[in-house]
Amino acid sequence: MKSIFKVLTVSAVVLTMTACEDFLTKTPETNLAPENFFSSEKELELWTNHEYSTLLDDATAYAEIKGDDFIGRSLSAIQKGTRTNATTGLWSQTHWGYLRHINQFFENCSNCKNEEVRTKYEGVEHFFRALYYYQMVQYYGDVPYYDTVVGSADEEALFQARDPRGYVMKKVIEDLDLAAKKLPDSWTDGCFRINKYGAMAFKSRVALFEGTFRKYHGVADETYVEADGSTTTLSAEWFLRQAAEAAQSVMSSGKYSLYNTSTDSHWKAYRDFFQLEDLKGNPEAIFAKHYDVTLAIRHGLQFDLKNETYSATRRFVNHYLRSDGTPIQDRSGWATEEYYEQFQRRDPRMAQTLHAPGHFGYLDPAMKGAVETTDFARTLNGYRVIKGVSDGSHENASTSTTDWAYIRYAEVLLNYAEAYAELGELTQAMIDKSIKLIRDRAGMPNLMLPTTPDPLMAEYYPNAQGPMLAAILEVRRERVVELFAEGFHQWDMIRWKEGGPLTAAGNKSADAAPLDPASLTPGYKGIYIPALGEYDTDHDGKKDLLIYSGQMPSGVSSTIPATNRIQVGANSLTLSDGDHGYITRDAAEDYVWKDRDYLYPVPLGQIQAYNGKLTQNPGWE
Secondary structure: OOOHHHEOOHHHHHOOOOOHHHHHHOOOOOOOOHHHOOOOHHHHHHHHHHHHHHOOOOHHHHHOOOOOOEEOOOOOHHHHOOOOOOOOOHHHHOHHHHHHHHHHHHHHHHHOOOHHHHHHHHHHHHHHHHHHHHHHHHHHOOEOOOOOOOEOOOHHHHOOOOEOHHHHHHHHHHHHHHHHHHOOOOOOOHHHOOOHHHHHHHHHHHHHHHHHHHHHHOOOOEEEEOOOOOEEEEOHHHHHHHHHHHHHHHHHHOOOOOOOOOOOOOOOHHHHHOOOOOOOOOOOEEEEEOOEHHHOEOEOHHHHHHHOOOEEOHHHHOOOOEOOOOOHHHOOOHHHOOHHHHOOOEOHHHHHHEOOOHHHOOEOHHHOOOEOOOOOOOOOOOOEEOOOOOOHHHOOOOOEOOOEEEEEHHHHHHHHHHHHHHHOOOOHHHHHOOHHHHHHHHOOOOOOOOOOOOHHHHHHOOOOOOOOHHHHHHHHHHHHHHOOOOOOHHHHHHHOOOOHHHOOHHHOOOOOOOOOHHHHOOOEEEEEEOOOEEEOOOOOOOOOEEEEEOOOOOOOOOOOOHHHEEEEOOOOEEEOOOOOEEEEEOOOOOOOOOHHHHOOOOOHHHHHHOOOOOOOOOOOO
């Protein structure tokens, strides 16, 4: 048996050998060599705990993935088009090491003679191997696939070419099927460890991503011969059916439901879910991370939302329906409604996600029930994000202890509906057991199977296609609203081939007369300002916002705080029409999305080290 001390991963050989070599080639001192390890449940648990620790361990890493739906004080590399210096990324930094760790487990876990114990931990490692390869495909498309530990002398394996994305994703699906077969229904730690339903829920996510990516990017079908001589043709339809069936299996289990107990009569349960301190036993949490102040395990989501002034965009806000279930553009004057009017008679989730004026507003217990005014110290454009915000005690650095759901049941329902809509098979009965449940919790009317595409959604997603286009657009609307700031939307735009609006320049429509006038000019748009001057944004009888150009005017109302005296032209802020219009950020950014941007570039150092055997993604050469 190989000594673990002599095993090198692909990245260990490919990367320049530095101090990291010891980390990659040696077992930690607290571990034993393989022949003396992996023999008990405790040892298998300790080994697989490493995988849980490698998940993005801060809720902010998911919640702060910016796109066309919300922005922060600084733009991401995707928003700015600055991924050209391909020197880092999953390929170089993390994932090959993670995969080596998992493959070591499979190479040595037979040391444990208790088959029942060994099997459930094999399930854990199947899940995480699927997760890491899925993320690699998301980033890079084709990647070399390894399901064994590669030795330092095995140059043929070390320098093998990239495998087709279809082959890798087929392996991902196989791993998730094995995970679901081997994992237990539950653990004593509850949702904080992955179980069989979590594996199926994740499979619905993975297969939906690949199915829609292949559909909208025109990826060619791939056919593979199975061990029994049969063939499998990987197509968009094949993956979409895998997604639908996986979601259905979770739904049919009866193990999960939407959280629907509000602890504060002022808010619906949707908002409450993202403020819970312990998701163990929560019916909606399928797989989650627990944060605990007594264990010094905390995150900084609330701190970042406040200090990075994360803000939703008007494009996102326009996804919210009116409270009667009709689209916002059916309301007269909708495009130039000011802040207060926009929140009236809308989907209740809007006021549970964004700071709303008046009695719909965010109540901070520290203010003893007083309604906060619009605070531009906490927003860039007027749409302040409050999803995940509880109270002021969590607003300091790394003081948030609200749990974070990696997988929640609402996503499974949305995956189910979208897969069947893309297949052209969505029925009203399917809507009633998926979208309806989500809308019921929000206090919204059910979606009736649509046959006519909503023109605003069609404008926002021009590449959407299929015999059930109207349904596809409505399911997308529901997904955008329900899963806001949970790490999905950027990747959704990529798989739907709608990347243009992710960049500031791409927020300008090519249509000379778009339905949404906010898209006539570039930049990320916020609230509408009809003219320079003072405003009472929450209609409480007191001026609370000043928008001015040049020198600050004299005689400014004393009720307007200093942070709400906003100068047009400062800090990349403009108004879309000069002295009026939508508060706009980053209108001067001129990077236009390219086809190459749907994949990340392979790090240059890796390509050089492979001596020509590793190719670059198209457009990044």
